[in-house]
Amino acid sequence: MAAPTRRLIRPALFICDLQEKFRPAIHEFARVVSTTQKLLKAAQILDIPVFATTQLRSKLGETCPELGLDAANGIKTKAHVDKSAFSMLVPELEKAFRELGDEKREVVIVGIETHICVTQTTLDLLKQGHKVYVIADAVSSCNPQEIPIALARLRAEGAVVTSSESFLYECMGDAGIKEFKGIAGVVKEYNKATRENLEALCKM
Structure with missing residues (x-):
């Protein structure tokens, strides 16, 4: 029998503008x-390339430190770019x-704000022919009422609007892949947080 392969072959993770100065303004920022x-x-387990942006870093600050992007012992991004454009x-x-x-x-896109930068990035990627996953338990806005409107659009x-756990299992596609145990460990580690984040950010 042939060795199992992943369901999603060429994923990339885009992290949009998760900056420290947005923390008090964004609805459920800590959950995102x-x-x-x-x-x-x-x-890291699945070797998915990571791309990140900041919005006007000189005014709005660096990416929040707990993500550890490009820190000495942190996660290396393929690009960590400052911008004034929303996309x-x-x-x-x-x-x-x-x-x-x-x-x-x-x-796969996470970050803020759902109805502005996340929306415009998604539209640009779709226009280029990429498949885009917007992670509903990892996007937010200052006004929570904006979020469901943007996701419906x-x-x-x-775009595929889905949850973080659903995306991870779709990315793998088969429990027989060598990375499955590692991903299952991450899912277990974040089990409580995932439930709380879904309750906070994905209210019906």
Whole structure:
């Protein structure tokens, strides 16, 4: 029998503007960070490339430190770019993204704000032909009422709106892959946090 292969072949993780100065303004910011930490741990196990942005870093500060992006012992990104545009697809990030190859990818997006930067990044990626997963327990806005409106629009535009756990299991596709045990460990580690994050960010 052939060895099992992953269901998603070319995933990439985009982290949008999770900066320290947004912490008091964004609805359930800590929950978004928690889910992002979970996905970053999984990205290391599955060797998923990570791309991150900040919005006007000189005014709004660095990416929140608990994510450990590009820290000495942290997670190395393919690009960690400052921008004034709302979409993450600014030239420096696009250049690094293209260096992965010309194939269309499965891009998973987390961060803020759902109705602005996350929306415009998603629309740009869809326009380029990529499959986009917007993680509902890892996106937020200042006004929580904006979130379901934005997610409904992105579904209509062709994005997949899903949960972090659903994405991870779809990414694997088979319990027989060698990384399954590691991902199952991450899921178990974040079991309580995942439940709380879903309750806070994905209210019906």
